Amino acid sequence: MARFIAADFIMNVPIPPIFLYEVDYSFYEVMDGLQRLTAIYDFYTGAFELEGLEYWQELNGRKYQDLPEQVRRGIDRRYLSSIILLQETAKSNDEAEFLKQIVFERLNSGGEKLTPQETRNALHNGKFNQLCIKLGQNPLFRKMWKLPLESESEKLLEDERYRKMEEVELVLRFFAYRHIDEFRGMTVEKFLDDYLKQANHYPDQTREQLEILFNETIEVVYDIFGESAFLLPPIGKAYKSPTKTIYDAMMQAFARNIENKEKLIRQAKIIKQNLYVKPKLSAHRTDKSIFDGRYTGSNAVQKRIDFYHQFLQDYIS
Template structure:
């Protein structure tokens, strides 16, 4: 190990997230947002983007600006029109991920890379049709000397406070959902594992979520992992519970993540064997199910099969249909149907439906 790496480990240690407090118990003095402001020249920003010292995280929306929008930004730099503040998140290795400003930064990088020509300018129409390399060197220097204000959220900010701030800065035309935000805030080995599991063929089959543009399958994987491994610490709201789990296991060991993967894979195999296309959907005695997933039922079924010890390799179609009939009877029971209907995120409802379905499955398959 080099002396440089030893020094870097001392100066920029990775956080120990395994002893973190519950989100709802964050002390008041830790609820503050820690930030630092930087005024970077366009020249510096361009170099940082090329070296990925500043980078666009995977959870961010793809680049959607058209050439006219991007050209207006470049023209604003020329006429020295104020540009909105860029918001970044600084990681423990001192790199910056972009929270708000993806379209602006990508436009600057593309233009300086000579990847589009200017179009639709109003203040300087003389520059229409010109690429970066076509501009007079004096105009190029003028643009590269312009500075943009950047506000960076520092790594010692509590993760749940970051989540709240990310939501407040979520200004896109299609706002990021909770799981997309988690992929940015808690990016690390756990999120990578969740992404991998969300793409498994059997998971796609039982959830019937094929085109997953909003990370829905990923959130359901994380939901299962959190309840399978941390159910006793469950609290409402569910979003806070999932955030706490993602923070706690953000940098989990490879051994822990392999166990998560094995448990998840076995649970999906079992639920597929038992219910197939009926998985996670209430159905009637004719075995007609609703199309949409009931996520409360998903909790109950996935944790119940996770706890199930019986191997299911020899499970027959006759046994399966007998189970389906009993399950349809269970859906008719008011006490159970209420736990997968209204108010499904309360602690009593979550623990109640999981326990009820676990007992039911053991009775049917015991």
């Protein structure tokens, strides 16, 4: 996208305006157009060379600072329009968030519908959201979810889950479900929205601690289950794809027992063998809804967390 923006600047092709929200006097938050601004910044700082120009082919392979002076002066005269939603439009922070949500949805209603996580990324792209993006690159996490690694650029571009930021939402779910008691009377989408808005205000120390917790939990789960983690119980048939139903609960149970990770890893083989087969813990045989992905409410999730948590107690006591 960056190269297309640069080409448009050279040819003086109009670029759609950006939308800003005034968070404080003369301080703005980008609601729509961050990619355009980033592309322009990268172009001016020499982050990439021009390529694919059809009408100015002699400029291909050059960075901004390598362009002829006359061309640079022409580019510098270009401008990017902006539409600003003023702070006084909203009477409170809640009203401001609601207003931004409406504006953003209307801006994106004409094209391909964004996923909830893509919308979160645009509306609430604070430090915690950036942490979720970073943790989504954890190679063990990606292996368990059968996602291309960050180094596999071609596969990433072809992966629809990556384009929709599904791995980022999975990370967010891990942190949000640590507060499952607050997940009452609302949809999962709103629960995640509300949590991210709060978490973006966490202090640096809290974010650092949560980053460690996520990485350690992923490590112990991978050491025990490998790439077969997060599969549904083999009731009647074997499953091959990971599910949120198992991921949400298993991750919470292991995170709650992370101080015993060394004990658990030492018993990895027997833990993997005994999961779902020990009679006293085979709750799925009497309550099939416990592992039914159609049940996503807080009570169902809590049942699944309790199942894994109780199972682990035999290996840490």
